[in-house]
Amino acid sequence: MSPVVRRSALAVALVALFAFVPLIGLHLPWVLPSTVNVVNSTGTLEVLALCFIFAGVALGYDVIFGYTGLLSLGPVMYFATGVYVFDITLTHWNWPLLSALVATFAVSLVLAVVFGAIALRVSGIAFTMVTLAFAQAFYYLIEDNPHGLTGGDTGLALFSSRLPGFMSGAVSNTRNLYWIALGFLVVSYAVVWLVTESATGHVFVAIRENERRLEVLGIHPFRYKLAAYTLSSLVATGGGVAYILLIGTAVPSAVASVTVTLSILIMVVLGGAGTRWGAVTGAMLYVYLQQYLLKVAAEPSFATLPAVLRVPLSQPQFLLGAIFVLFVIFVPGGLAGVVTRRRLRTAARRFDLTSATPTTVPMEEL
Amino acid sequence: MNVLLALTFSGIALGAVYFLAASGLSLIYGLMDILNFAHGLFMTLGAYAAWDVASHLPVSWGAPLLFSTALVASILGGALAAGLTEVLIIRPLYGRPIGQILVTIGLDLAVVGLLLGGFGSNSLSVPVPLWLIEATHVGGLSLPNSDFVALVAGVVVLVSLELFLRKTRYGITIRAGVENRDMVSALGINVGRAFTLVFVIGGAMAGLAGLLYAVVFSGDLISPTQGDSLLIFAFIVVVIGGLGSIRGSAVAALIVGLVQDYTNFYLGSHPGMAEIGNLSVVLLLALVLEWRPRGLFGSTL
Numbered sequence: 053m054s055p056v057v058r059r060s061a062l063a064v065a066l067v068a069l070f071a072f073v074p075l076i077g078l079h080l081p082w083v084l085p086s087t088v089n090v091v092n093s094t095g096t097l098e099v100l101a102l103c104f105i106f107a108g109v110a111l112g113y114d115v116i117f118g119y120t121g122l123l124s125l126g127p128v129m130y131f132a133t134g135v136y137v138f139d140i141t142l143t144h145w146n147w148p149l150l151s152a153l154v155a156t157f158a159v160s161l162v163l164a165v166v167f168g169a170i171a172l173r174v175s176g177i178a179f180t181m182v183t184l185a186f187a188q189a190f191y192y193l194i195e196d197n198p199h200g201l202t203g204g205d206t207g208l209a210l211f212s213s214r215l216p217g218f219m220s221g222a223v224s225n226t227r228n229l230y231w232i233a234l235g236f237l238v239v240s241y242a243v244v245w246l247v248t249e250s251a252t253g254h255v256f257v258a259i260r261e262n263e264r265r266l267e268v269l270g271i272h273p274f275r276y277k278l279a280a281y282t283l284s285s286l287v288a289t290g291g292g293v294a295y296i297l298l299i300g301t302a303v304p305s306a307v308a309s310v311t312v313t314l315s316i317l318i319m320v321v322l323g324g325a326g327t328r329w330g331a332v333t334g335a336m337l338y339v340y341l342q343q344y345l346l347k348v349a350a351e352p353s354f355a356t357l358p359a360v361l362r363v364p365l366s367q368p369q370f371l372l373g374a375i376f377v378l379f380v381i382f383v384p385g386g387l388a389g390v391v392t393r394r395r396l397r398t399a400a401r402r403f404d405l406t407s408a409t410p411t412t413v414p415m416e417e418l
Numbered sequence: 419m420n421v422l423l424a425l426t427f428s429g430i431a432l433g434a435v436y437f438l439a440a441s442g443l444s445l446i447y448g449l450m451d452i453l454n455f456a457h458g459l460f461m462t463l464g465a466y467a468a469w470d471v472a473s474h475l476p477v478s479w480g481a482p483l484l485f486s487t488a489l490v491a492s493i494l495g496g497a498l499a500a501g502l503t504e505v506l507i508i509r510p511l512y513g514r515p516i517g518q519i520l521v522t523i524g525l526d527l528a529v530v531g532l533l534l535g536g537f538g539s540n541s542l543s544v545p546v547p548l549w550l551i552e553a554t555h556v557g558g559l560s561l562p563n564s565d566f567v568a569l570v571a572g573v574v575v576l577v578s579l580e581l582f583l584r585k586t587r588y589g590i591t592i593r594a595g596v597e598n599r600d601m602v603s604a605l606g607i608n609v610g611r612a613f614t615l616v617f618v619i620g621g622a623m624a625g626l627a628g629l630l631y632a633v634v635f636s637g638d639l640i641s642p643t644q645g646d647s648l649l650i651f652a653f654i655v656v657v658i659g660g661l662g663s664i665r666g667s668a669v670a671a672l673i674v675g676l677v678q679d680y681t682n683f684y685l686g687s688h689p690g691m692a693e694i695g696n697l698s699v700v701l702l703l704a705l706v707l708e709w710r711p712r713g714l715f716g717s718t719l
Contacts (some may be wrong), residue, residue, distance in 0.1 A: 093660065170704055173713045177453045178659065180519075181653045188650045189700035191685060192693035310646070314523055321520055367535040372530025380520045381510050 063241075070234055073100065074227035077120040085343035087350075094226045098298065099343045101226075101233035103336040105294045109317040109337035111328060112287025118325030119248055120280040125313050126167070126183035129190045130285035132308035133160045134292020136194065139302050140201050142212035149214055157289060164285035168210070168278050184310065191308045207303035210296050219297060229298045237332070240287050244328060246348050247283060251393025257326075258318035318376050324388020333387055342368045424559050425609035425679055432567035432632060433675025434572025438627035439648055440622020440655035440667045441502075441579065448596035448662025449616050452514050456522040457502055457624050458649030459529050460496045464625020465632050465640040466533065467495025469544045480546035488544065489629065496625015497618045504617035509610070526646065541639035544632055564634045568570055572632060576668055580621075583664065592616060596662050654699055658706050660716025670714060674699050 078091040086095025113127050137159045141152040156332070171182045197204030217229045245255050255276045258266050263273050296302055315338065323334020348354065349366035357365070366368050383390060441462060446454050468488035470660045475484055507525060551566065553560045583589035591612050595602045603609045624645075631648055632640045655674050659666030682695030705711065 077514070123519065144424060170707070174657075174707055176659055176712070177447060178449070178713075179708075180453060181657045182703065184650065185654050185657075185700045185703050189697050192696045196693040222497070311527075311651070314527060317523065318527075363535040364532055367531040369531030370528050370535060371531075373524045373526070373531055376524035377521050379530065380517050380524060381507065384514070384517070 067234070067238055069232065070100070070104075072096070074230055085340060085347055087347060092227070093305050097226045097230045099340065101230040102295075102343070103339045104230075104233040105239040105298065106316070106319060107332040107335040108294075108341050109288050109291035110316055110323070110331040111237075112284040112291070113242050113316050114284075114320050114328065114331040115244055115248065115256065115287075116280045116284040118160070118320060118331065119253065119260065120256040120277060120325070121215075122277060123177075123180045124171075124183045124281065124284075125180055125310070125317075126171070126187045127284065127288045127316050128308060128310065128312040129187040130288035131165060131166070131292040131295070131312060132190060132194060132302075132304075133163060135296045135302045135307045136202055136292075137292045139208050139210050139296050142214060143208060143210055144201060146212060146214055149216065155292065156293060157286060159287055160289035161282065164282040165278065166282040168285070171275050172274060172281065184313075187313060188310060191304060193303045194308050202293050202304070203302070205304060207301050209301045218297060222408030229294075232395075233294050233298060238292065239333070241328065243283075243287065252276065252279065264326045282333070291320045296303035305339055312389070318372065321375065322379055322386050323387035324333070324392075327388040330386055338372065342372060345371055391406050419685075420559055424561065425683055426676065427559070427561050428565055429676035429679030430672060431562075431568040431675070432679055433672040434568045434630050435634060435648075436651055436655050436675055437572050437668050437671035438575055438623045438630065439576070440659070440666050442616075444653050444656045444662055444664065444667045445592070445596070445616050446526035446592075446620050446658065447656065449592060449599065450508075450613055451517075452508065452522070452621070453653075454522050455519065455649070456500075456525045457620065457652065458645035458647075459526045460500050460503075460624035460645070461628030462530065462533065462640070462642060462645030462649055463499045463623075463628070464492035465494035465544070465644065466537075466542075466629035466630045467625065468492040469542050472545045473583060476526050481545070482549070483607045484545060485550065487564045488713070492625040492629035493622045494625070496628065497622035499530045500617040500621020500624070501614060504614045508613070508617070509568070510594060512610075520539045529641050530646065539642065541636075544629070544638045544640060546633060546638050550633060562634075568630050568634045571626060572671075575626070576664075579619075587676050588615060615638070631658055650653055651699065654703050656713075658703055658713055660713030663713070663715035666713060666715030674702065677702055 074092045074097055076091050079088045080091055082094075084096050085099040086093055088095055090096070095347065109127065109131060113124075116122050116124050116127075116376070133155055137156040138152055141147040141155050142149070147155070165181075167186050171179055171186065174182060193205055194202045196202075200282050202208055219232070231407055248256070255266070255273075258271075259273050259276060259280075281310060281383060284358075291335060292307065295307065316335075319335035320331045320336045321334070321339060324330025345365075345368040354362065354366070385392065422436050426455060437456070440461075443457050446452055446457075452516075455545050468491045471491035472488035477484075503525060505524070507521045508518055508685075511521060551660070552563045555561075583593050584594070585638055589607075590605055591602065594607075595609055595612050599609060602612075627648070628640070628645055632644065633637055636644070651674065655667055655670045658674065659668070659670030678695040678699050681698040684695045685691050685698075688694075710716075
């Protein structure tokens, strides 16, 4: 079997496996992130769905950061657009589902093109700072609760009679929302796969590797950068829609703060920037660990630990941050880097270098 | 008229704090090409060091001495945190610029998480002398004394930083490094030492900024995430001023402080515009970049 066929078969098998999870009532102690140790319990399904949503968002972010090499700190803005525009059009204005969806993506598209074009006037670190500033301004705007639309700090619950019954936030619907999240991940993966393997995708990588050379070849990098920025923004918006359907409430600190951006960045780097499966794996691991660590910290035996151990171990933010620092220093290229290096070593031993060339080129610098 | 003058004064004080936060960031970027996300952490740690010292020393020392010790503690706390950061986690990553940015992000998340675990998300109150809460009356104006402290600190730091960078050997090395790092190391000068020094100086100023921000603008309260929100404004100041330029940071800090103060006062009271001060600063950033992509005083990017 050729590597492409083998990999596609593996992907299909994994998606099929995850699609069946809600139907499996298996009892699994220790490994599950919810206190009910059953695979298809509501808590576990919700965490897994969150894993899928952030895996999709991370994939989109990988297009701008890993493939194109632009350190944008703006993805949360488009995630929040997905959450809030969808929520507002349904809850406040009672729009039909389809119109709400179209409006959400249209707003996101306009925002991405306008703000992307402004931010891309500068490059390097200045670009990073500008995207951060815009995202922060967006956060302030949401916190401000203009005309009572966003609910400010208290948040805005999704509640609409236009929402089909099977999608509403009822506990019995968790498995439907789980499938929607999985569907979002599959669609994002397909889109990102198509784009990154296309000629346009190769220009993205060329921008990362040597922008000057592209200009000499007569290709304007700006248009491609804006395309990469817009694509990753639209994927983040899709993630926002799936998120608000699943979680049911939009709170600025959870969906619009800079912490969300940094988490997405960490997911991609942990898995390996510039590879698709790296971004997906990194995000799934990150979200899963975050929830799992919270569960561990809430266990009664945990309270008996001395404070020196209990305080750091009860903070997922500390543990994940520390793991991230160690990864950046000691595991360059993230999980994907480890796999690529091992594959190259095995291949070099066999003197068969052709089959070892990875189809996607990870970011070397990391 | 009086209102405008009083607003201008508090805007300048805000600018002074922004300058303290931003100038170190700008130097670090200028010399090392690092976008230092841990700078907000240095501010927070400086403020916590000050709180720790001021609330554990005997009260019999008297408020003025306690507060002076707290000021020193904030400077030392920030400097120590920054020095350790440079030596322990930035140094292994020389030559990997994106890796360096990423570790500062990870460090910030990790240590802020630790602070949240240790102190909780509630604010702590730094003990300050009564004098600092009072105001001085100058020609019909009532100006808060804490603003004077911020202003004096900003001016003292600006002047000493300029003197240090222009008159001392280390300062000249740093300036040369900002100009052309490779040439400096080719001349056999130890740039690594300058890197650590810049971090220590930047951290010291950040620590002071962290404490002063709490004293001047948030009612003596400190919280684990305060530095991170201040950091965003420091970033904006650095980009507007031009990356690597101290004078640029000073001018931009004043502009940002004034714009934020004016818009907050004149527009912020309208319904749904409570955040107008913050928003207008971002708008200002966008305008400056449209007009001068390299910032007001920036030469190269």
